Amino acid sequence: MATRGDSYEAIMARLRQEMPSLAEQLDQEVRHGRMVSEKDLRQEGRYDERASRLAETELPPLGKSDVSVIPYTEDERFELVRDSLLTLAETMFATRSSALKVAMERAMEPEIRFGDPELEVLSRINLPEETERANIALRTVRGLLADDRDPHPEIS
Known part of the structure; x- marks a missing residue:
């Protein structure tokens, strides 16, 4: 199929x-990719993944007004x-x-x-x-x- x-x-x-x-x-x-807000990342269950990658690269975490780009x-x-x-x-x-x-x-x-x-x-x-x-x-x-x-x- x-x-x-x-x-x-x-x-x-x-x-x-x-x-x-x-x-x-x-x-x-x-x-x-598509742009999503911090809120949308949380709703999709992808926030933790993104937060850990930001932490690994020593970047600040996403704030409420920030947007992120994720793959489709x-x-x-x-x-x-x-x-x-x-x-x-x-x-x-x-x-x-x-x-x-x-x-x-x-x-x-x-x-x-x-x-x-x-x-x-x-x-x-x-x-x-x-x-x-x-x-x-x-x-x-x-x-x-x-x-x-x-x-x-x-x-x-």
Whole structure:
């Protein structure tokens, strides 16, 4: 049975191939760890571990207003990647869908052209096609990540 750590590694391997800049951003976040307060360290049962390491290096103990950086757990790393991918896919779909809706409401052409026609070949974005592609991507991401918390399962 695959663990979340295995799932995290599989997702990151694929991202490194297909979306290297996103993979690098997520790698950096995971390497930096997460910041927690002294109170949170106590609640998580990690305060004694941190206090002993600080004592070994002859540093002062954490105070109530101090924060510490701790590594992400396997589950936290998976959730970080999962939430990032879902947010990216949801944002892609929402922005394209909104742009298409505005174009249709205002009887505008559903194709956007970029560039100067006198100097270059124009780049084009067909909003209905891009919206459908983003919708497919969103459904695929949700399916791959088995999002039980999905508030919008009916996107079509």
